[in-house]
Amino acid sequence: MEQKKNVKQNRGGRKPKMNARVHRHVFRLTDEENAQLLNRFETSGMNNKAEFITSLIFKNEIKTVKIDKGTTDFYMRLTSLFSQFRAVGVNYNQVVKLLYSRFTEKKAAAFLYRLEKQTAEMASLCEKIIELTEEFNQNYLQKK
Template sequence: MTDDSNKKQNKGGRTPKSDPSVHRHVFRLTDEENAKLLSLFETSGSSNKAKFIISLLFGKEMKSVKIDKGTVDFYMRLTSFHSQFRSVGVNYNQVVKLLYRHFSEKKAAAFLYKLEKQTAEMAVLCQKIVQLTEEFETKYLKK
C-alpha cells in the first residue's frame, strides 16, 4: 500500500460549519411594520438581513447612522469657505509684496492702511462664523 491510501479523499465543496444554522422561523409583517424594518436595516449598514434581525432579537449592539442632509450641506459650505479663506491669505501676501515693489513707501503705506481696515472687518466676520459654527455644533450635532 502507498501513502495515498492513508489520506482522506477530498470530495470538494465548502468546508462544513461547526455550528450550522438549521432552524428556520417565519413571521409575517404588515406593510407599515415591513417599512419600519427595512428602514432600520438600511440605516444599520448591515449587509445581511438575517444577521441584522438576529442581532435585534438577541440584543447585540447595532450601529445606526442617520445622515442629515442639512448638516452635510453645512459642512460642505464650511469646507468651501475655509478653502476660500486660505486663498484670501495667499492673495494678501501677494498684494503686500506687489505694493512695495510698484509703489513708493508712502503710497504703499496708505494702501496697506486700507487693507488693514478690511482685514479687521474680515476678522470680526470670521469670529462671528466661528461662534455660529459652535452654536450649530452644540444645538444640532451633539445629540
Template sequence: MMEEKHRKQNKGGHKPKINPKMNRHVFRLTDEENAKFLALFDQSEIDNKAKFIVSLLFGKEMKTVKIDKGTVDFYMRLTSFHSQFRSIGVNYNQIVKLLYRHFSERKAAAFLYKLEKQTTEMAILCQKIIQIAEEFEAKYLKKE
C-alpha cells in the same frame, strides 16, 4: 492497506459548522410594515437581513445612523467658506509685497491703510464664521 481503509477520506468542501443554523421561520409583512422594516435595516448598517432580524429578536445592541444631507451640506459649505477666508491671507501677503515693490513708500502706506480697514472687517466676519461652525458642530454633529 488496512491502514488506508481506517483513514478518513478528505472529500473537500468547507469544514462543517459546530452549531449549524437548521431552523427556518417565514413571516409576511404588509407594504407599510415592509417599508418600516427596510428603513430600520438600512439604518442598522448590518450586512444581511437575517442577522438584522436575529439581532432584533434577541435584543442585541444595534447601531443606527441618521444622516441629514441638508445638515452635512450646510456644514461642508461653511467649512469651505472658512478655508476660502484663510486663503485670502496668502493673497494679502502677496499684495503687500507688490505695493512696496511698485509704489513709493508713502503711496503704498495709503493703500495699506485702506486694505487694513477691509482686513479688520474680514477678520471679524471670519471669527463669526468660526463661531457659527463650532456652534453648528456642537448642536448637530456631535450628538451620541
C-alpha cells in the same frame, strides 16, 4: 458498462454548506412593533433581515450611521469657505510685498491703510462664522 458504475456522477448544483441554518423560528409582531423593527433594520444598513434579527437576539453590536444632508452640506460649504480664506491670506501677503517693492513708502502706507480696513471687516465676518458654527454644533450635531 461496469466502468460507468465506478465513476462518480456529477449531480451539479451548489455545494452543501458546512454549518447550514436549518432551524426556523416564527414570531408575530403588532403593527407598531413591526414598524419599529423595520426602522431599526433600515438604519442599521444591513442587507439581510435574518442576519439583522439574529444579531439583535444575540446582542451583537449593530452600528447605525445616520447621514444628515443638511450637516453634510454645511460641512462642505464651510470647507470651501475655509479654502477661500486661505487663498485670501496668500494674496494678502503677495499684495503687501508688491506694495513695498513697487511704490514709495508713503503710497504703500496709504494702500495698506485701505487694506487694513478691509481686513478688519473680514475679521469680524470670520468671528460671525465661528459663532454660527459653534451654534450649529450645539443645536444640531451634539444631539444624542
